[in-house]
Amino acid sequence: MEKSHNENSNDSNQVSSKDGSSPNNPSNYKKQSDKQSNKQTIFLDVDDVIFNSSEVVLSILNKKYNLHKTDADIKDWSYNSIYRGMTRMMVEEIFESDDFWSQIKIREEFINSILKDDRIRKGYNWAFVTQGNNNNLLKKVVFFLNQPEEYKEYFDSVEFYGIGLNESKNKVDMINGIQVDDNFEKLSNTNAALKVLLKNDRETKHNNYGCATEMVNRDDLYIINTFKELENILLFNLEERIF
Numbered sequence: 001m002e003k004s005h006n007e008n009s010n011d012s013n014q015v016s017s018k019d020g021s022s023p024n025n026p027s028n029y030k031k032q033s034d035k036q037s038n039k040q041t042i043f044l045d046v047d048d049v050i051f052n053s054s055e056v057v058l059s060i061l062n063k064k065y066n067l068h069k070t071d072a073d074i075k076d077w078s079y080n081s082i083y084r085g086m087t088r089m090m091v092e093e094i095f096e097s098d099d100f101w102s103q104i105k106i107r108e109e110f111i112n113s114i115l116k117d118d119r120i121r122k123g124y125n126w127a128f129v130t131q132g133n134n135n136n137l138l139k140k141v142v143f144f145l146n147q148p149e150e151y152k153e154y155f156d157s158v159e160f161y162g163i164g165l166n167e168s169k170n171k172v173d174m175i176n177g178i179q180v181d182d183n184f185e186k187l188s189n190t191n192a193a194l195k196v197l198l199k200n201d202r203e204t205k206h207n208n209y210g211c212a213t214e215m216v217n218r219d220d221l222y223i224i225n226t227f228k229e230l231e232n233i234l235l236f237n238l239e240e241r242i243f
């Protein structure tokens with residue numbers, strides 16, 4: 001990971017690292033030279049975009065409460081649709097548990113459409129923008145640092161933005177970038193040039209217009225179901241630079 005940003009660090013986001021940069025710090029030169037490339041940045045959410053997070057939560061809750069729910073039953077990120085009585089604290093506990101982390105995987109779709117496609121992987125700069133409590137964010141960083149050799153170069157180059165659960169993703173400057181998230185609300189107030197809602201073939205209360213009415217009729221929004229569609233958008237954009 002090129003640089004980790006999280007809410008507890010003094011250098012907590014891209015804006016402050018720019019403002020606070022010192023010419024005497026060699027790492028700033030590296031950052032400036034990176035910015036000279038005219039590659040666009042793709043800002044990716046992590047849970048249910050790169051990770052199979054809800055699949056893991058579903059399996060944990062099915063086992064714990066002896067349920068037989070399927071992916072189609074997932075309707076909300078507090079997972080009350082799976083087990084009524086889930087509280088925010090219970091969800092947080094799952095997202096930092098060893099049980100969760102032993103089952104978390106990088107999704108095949110992400111590997112096939114992004115990591116294995118040289119044009120896409122090398123044609124853009126990459127950033128992960130993800131929310132979680134401190135423990136969860138730390139485990140995410142460690143997970144990405146421990147990826148196989150073949151993808152090491154990619155994960156080493158990614159900028160990681162850890163956002164607290166009570167914060168907004170709009171603290172990250174996404175100007176000229178493309179943001180991908182499975183939650184409408186997280187797309188609604190950032191300054192990304194293009195916002196892509198990835199539905200993963202799910203219908204939840206977080207991916208319909210009801211949760212972000214300001215997103216209706218925007219021409220800077222794409223709604224897609226699969227990574228294959230994102231792959232096509234990103235390839236087309238490399239040739240035409242439409243955003």
Ligand SMILES: [Mg+2]
Binds near residue numbers: 046047181182183
């Ligand atoms: Mg997500």
